[in-house]
Amino acid sequence: MSGDHAHKRHQMESGSVDYNSHKHKDKHKDREHKRERDNSKNGNSEHRSSSEKKHREKEKEQLKEKEKRKEEKFHSSDGKYGDKENGFVSPPSIKVEEDNGYHHSIKHEKSFKRERDEDDRYKHKHKKVKVENEKKVKKRKQEDDSDYEEREERKPKKRTKVEKKDTTGGKKKAKNEPEEKWKWWEEERHTDGSKWKFLEHKGPVFPPPYEPLPGHIRFYYDGKAMKLSPGAEEVATFYAKMLDHEYTTKDIFKKNFFKDWRKEMTSEEKSKIAELKKCDFTEMHKYFKALSEARKQMSKEEKQKTKEENERILQEYGFCVMDNHRERIGNFRIEPPGLFRGRGDHPKMGKLKRRIRPEDIIINCSKDSVHPRPPPGTRWKEVRHDNKVTWLVSWTENIQGSIKYIMLNPSSRIKGEKDWQKYETARRLKKCVERIRAQYREDWRSKEMRIRQRAVALYFIDKLALRAGNEKDEGETADTVGCCSLRVEHIKLYPQLDRQDFVVEFDFLGKDSIRYYNKIPVEKRVFKNLQLFLENKQPEDDLFDRLNTSILNKHLQELMDGLTAKVFRTYNASITLQQQLKELTSPDENITEKILSYNRANRAVALLCNHQRAPPKTFEKSMQNLQIKIDEKKKQLSAARKEHKAAKADAKTLRDEKSKKAVDMKKRAVERISEQLMKLEVQATDREENKQIALGTSKLNYLDPRISVAWCKKWGVSIEKIYNKTQREKFAWAIDMADEDFEF
DNA sequence: GCTCTCACTTAGCACGCCGTTC
DNA sequence: GAACGGCGTGCTAAGTGAGAGC
CATH class of the missing domain: 1.10.10.41 (Yeast DNA topoisomerase - domain 1)
Incomplete structure (x- = not known):
């Protein structure tokens, strides 16, 4: 774009901000306005032995104690962060603005120290196991150095030994004896950057x-x-x-x-x-x-x-042997x-x-x-x-030239550890998120345009759970964007709309070409900044022309070790689930209603993260069928009530045991049918609310499973009602370690 | 500071298995 | 035993982000 420099210069001058980091982009020339895209698709938007159980309970007691001490430590100094993190209200895809001011204080320095301490504790527990593993590694190393052929000869024996030792896996074993799950989460992680020491597969x-x-x-x-x-x-x-x-x-x-x-x-x-x-x-x-x-x-x-x-x-x-354990391949x-x-x-x-x-x-x-x-x-x-990577097999595909991998199943140690770590990073963010928010609010007034842009983008990522938005090869992929790659054409500014001030309308295609459409009121300073960013730009120009994901993540890294844009999504999703569960679950609900509440909390997160799905092809028909069932049940209920009433009248005149029993029977029938009707109605509500929303993605990738486990334990809901078998395998670590007092 | 590569996570869709109902 | 429908599961595309290299 030849006019790019000129109009940006003007914009900088009028905005009294610096020019030095002006980046020139020439990537929009062939872009079409794709408003009329495929909208139909995108839409608008365990049973264990008693001794084992006892052992487990004992372990849990110890873990509980540890967790308690940790929590006490946390709340004693940082209690103010424990309550409200992400004021999620209706409309659910928008988080409530919290104008908490600037909180940079010694307390935060303390919290950083604790973060490190906590990480260290995590790294150094179960030393015993590590010593044992190191011995094995040493032994293998010695074997490495010995004659190759000799080693070849020994292998089958060694393998048998490994398989004998294995307690994790094969179905054959599971069928014959109670399965003893490997609790990798109680063992030491590799600390030398290696992902494994031994890997064998077919x-x-x-x-x-x-x-x-x-x-x-x-x-x-x-x-x-x-x-x-x-x-x-x-x-x-x-x-x-x-x-x-x-x-x-x-x-x-x-x-x-x-x-x-x-x-x-x-x-x-x-x-x-x-x-x-x-x-x-x-x-x-x-x-x-x-x-x-x-x-x-x-x-x-x-x-x-x-x-x-x-x-x-x-x-x-479908299985490999990784570090003495038989693990399922994905x-x-x-x-x-x-x-x-x-x-x-x-x-x-x-x-x-x-x-x-x-x-x-x-x-x-x-x-x-x-x-x-x-x-x-x-x-x-x-x-x-290469034991610095986790993949077993790779090849390069011919469409984009990208590398495809064969990796382990989510239930594996290697994936589970990473997942657990992800949620721990998000929990660390919880401790410093208010400081970060205060900082970006401050940055909205910066003299430097790049800092203002960074601050507004971070605000969107935090408030709206937008993805980072890496740059993409034009013409090689679908034209989709995330926060940093938003263009002028993707937002509209309304000083006033529907009696709300400073409204921003977002309309763009995100990952998988799923449309993101949202109208949200923002703070005045954000609005003014957006006006400034838009000055003298063409629709196809970048909204944040001085920002990319690399710059943003570098900044985030400085604010908190391990912080990247996507941590905000994990953090906000998990904290929203926790808050929504607290808000929606009522002690007098029965199990069915509690599950509906859980699904609603899950739904709030799916909305926040914009996890959409195409309505199932059979949706209308299955809703109709459900409605027919409900209508029939209602008729049944009304008939049962009449019969109950008649039985009561009979009992009143006859006054004998037989008619009394009949009244009881009819009463129980009314109760049974009422319950059935309630379940059907809940099912219909749940299904209707889920029509275009995919709950699975957030459940699998964004919600700290310990929140759900704690909720289940607190309210006596069996974990099977929330997680299916595969999900329980993936979250085995969380199911084992979280008790009802767990706080994200 | 930029591009490019690589490794890994996150994502929705399609299909078929299996439980339910008649 | 057949028909139906929902859900689990596999598949693979599409992201994120680190780091190497210039």
């Missing part, structure tokens, strides 16, 4: 090779049947399978597909097949539909066979070839995602492990032994 599972279509399934070009070469046919099947998907109605998808498909054609095919619209894939499409239907119609025995085969593959490839299958399904208006949608071969694969494992073998007649691209 490598990835490749998708099956392409099976050519049967002879009677034909492709037609311009009305004439045409036999395709195997390569071209395979790619054609990718398209044929997607025929009833919306993707195949999009021009970019079709264009990209056709271009990449042509690359797979023989020269003869290329010369014949010139236009996609003359291609007829319907026979292929019907064939795949029939196959899918046939799979559904398989006999019980056939289905059982498939299940057993999948289980065998899972047992063979995604051990290589992504099959197909057509790229980018989200939103992705410029590369429809492109061919090529088949990954062993020669594309990098294996990561211990030197002293039994290395995975490539399929016969092939070789791996590389076998490396």
Whole structure:
């Protein structure tokens, strides 16, 4: 943009701020105004033995004591932060403004000291275990140094030993004996930067090779049947399978597909097949539909066979041995070839995602492990032994050139530790968030434009839980933004709107091209600053032209060790859940109502984080069915009440035992039906409120599970009502360590 | 201070399994 | 035993952020 410098200079002068860090960006020239994007999609927006139980309780008592001492320590000096952190009110996607002034004092210095102390405590507990582990590592190191062949010979024995020792995992074991869970959270973490000391796995599972279509399934070009070469046919099947998907109605998808498909054609095919619209894939499409239907119609025995085969593959490839423990791998299958399904208006949608071969694969494992073998007649691209990373397998995909990884399941130690650490960082933020807020409020008056921009952006990240907003490659990805990458066209300023002062309207596409739409009143100084930032800019110019995520995160790092923009999202999500649970849960609610309250608190967070989903395709129908059930239940209730009344009248005249019993029976029936009706109504409310909101994302990624565990324990709600099996496995650490007094 | 790469987390969608109801 | 519907699960895209290298 040639006029960029000039108009920004003017803006700086009028704003009496410095010019020195002026960044020039030239990235908007081809941007289209994409207001009419895909709005339909985006929308507007354990049972243990008694001895084990006792042992566990004892451990918990000790942990409880520790936690209590910690909390006392915390509240004795920092009690003022313990109450209200994030005043979440309706509308729930906006947090209440807290004008708490500036609180920089010695107290904060103290809190920093405590943060470090706490971290140290976390690092140094269970020293005993570490000594043991170190011995094992030493032993392995010695083995490393010995003769390779000798080592090769010893391996199977050693492996057996490891597997014998293992208590964490395989289903076989779980079926035969009570499963003893490994409490990694009671053990020492690696402190040398390594992620593991020993890693052994079987490598990835490749998708099956392409099976050519049967002879009677034909492709037609311009009305004439045409036999395709195997390569071209395979790619054609990718398209044929997607025929009833919306993707195949999009021009970019079709264009990209056709271009990449042509690359797979023989020269003869290329010369014949010139236009996609003359291609007829319907026979292929019907064939795949029939196959899918046939799979559904398989006999019980056939289905059982498939299940057993999948289980065998899972047992063979779905686990690895990491530091003496058998751990579940997350995604051990290589992504099959197909057509790229980018989200939103992705410029590369429809492109061919090529088949990954062993020669594309990098294996990561211990030197002293039994290395995975490539399929016969092939070789791996590389076998490396990097214990500074957590991945087992990687390859580079051909669409964006990005690296794909095979990593461990969320229930693994390596993922769990990281998750726990994430919430601890967010809890540290809780201790200093008021100081940080006071600081950015102060910065709104700075003489330097870059500082003002940084402060306003941080305010949005804190108040609205916006994502950081890294810069993206234009033309390579969908045009989506986060806070730092907001453009002028994404906000509108209203000095007054709906009887509120200083309203900012946000309208932009965020991650996954999900629309963020929100109107919020802001503080006057924020509003004035935004006006200043907008001066002399074009719609496609950056709102924060002197800011990026790197600058912002560097600043945040100075404010608190480990603080980044995304910590605010975790912090605000978790603190909101905690506050909402306190506010919404009432002691006189029954379990069903309490769960509704929990879901409402969860929903408040999902709204704050803008976790949307497309309404389920069967939503209307399932709501109708539920309503029919409710209506029927109401009729039943009214009939039961009448019968109860009649029975009472009978009992009054007859005055015998039989009629008394009848009254009791009818009364119980009324109670039972009322309860059933209440459950149905709660279900309907819950479902309606969840129509366009995805609760899972916040539950899995933003809400400190200890808050939920504490809530369950406090109110006698079983944890199974809140977390399903997978979630309980992921949050095993939290379920084990949090008691009802846990405070985020 | 910038770009680029790499590693990792966060995200919504699709599908099929399994429980419920008749 | 069939039909139905909800939910769990797998899949993989799309983010964040650190750090290397210039």
